Amino acid sequence: MQDHRAAAASDPVAVPDDAALLAAYARGERAAARALADRLVPRILGFAARMLGDRAEAEDVAQEAMLRLWRQAPHWRPGEASVATWLYRVAANLCTDRLRRRRPAALDDVPEPADEAQPGALAGLIAADRAAALEAALARLPARQRQAVVLRHLEGLANPVIAEIMGVGVEAVESLTARGRRALGADLAGRRKELGYDDDA
Numbered sequence: 339m340q341d342h343r344a345a346a347a348s349d350p351v352a353v354p355d356d357a358a359l360l361a362a363y364a365r366g367e368r369a370a371a372r373a374l375a376d377r378l379v380p381r382i383l384g385f386a387a388r389m390l391g392d393r394a395e396a397e398d399v400a401q402e403a404m405l406r407l408w409r410q411a412p413h414w415r416p417g418e419a420s421v422a423t424w425l426y427r428v429a430a431n432l433c434t435d436r437l438r439r440r441r442p443a444a445l446d447d448v449p450e451p452a453d454e455a456q457p458g459a460l461a462g463l464i465a466a467d468r469a470a471a472l473e474a475a476l477a478r479l480p481a482r483q484r485q486a487v488v489l490r491h492l493e494g495l496a497n498p499v500i501a502e503i504m505g506v507g508v509e510a511v512e513s514l515t516a517r518g519r520r521a522l523g524a525d526l527a528g529r530r531k532e533l534g535y536d537d538d539a
Contacts, residue, residue, distance in 0.1 A: 356421035364411040389433040475525040483518035
């Protein structure tokens with residue numbers, strides 16, 4: 339701990355960790371809340387958007403998750419869990435609740451793209467089609483597989499962190515991720531040419 343403090347003292351641009359910012363917020367420091375929100379909200383919003391496929395719903399989830407974090411701040415016990423991991427877990431549960439309440443949605447509501455001859459525009463349309471195809475394929479995965487795939491391959495989290503977020507063992511995360519990847523590959527296999535992938539890519 340002394341080494342950490344010494345490093346922070348010697349480095350004028352040292353950034354407080356999430357737990358320190360949360361503790362500062364609990365003491366009434368509004369700047370700490372802004373700094374923590376700036377750091378965490380984009381990550382949680384991106385995760386929720388990939389889980390739900392709906393930006394407005396994702397914003398609601400991110401807002402509710404942050405409200406729960408602010409309420410938890412006075413009771414936070416440093417060292418028990420990382421703030422980000424706790425927040426991902428809350429967001430994951432909120433997303434799961436919303437997915438359970440949904441009726442099956444139509445998957446092909448994307449409008450036809452405009453016909454553009456310019457190479458740059460064509461590349462942009464191909465990239466947009468690929469992203470839309472991935473989002474649609476993710477939406478067709480079982481919720482737990484989708485959660486594991488998004489956290490691992492899109493959020494870039496390590497398996498032990500994902501295990502903590504999902505409340506399962508690391509082996510279960512590995513299994514969910516592997517099954518999710520296989521399902522995505524099978525789902526998108528017939529669309530490789532349409533999405534602009536070379537046969538040998």
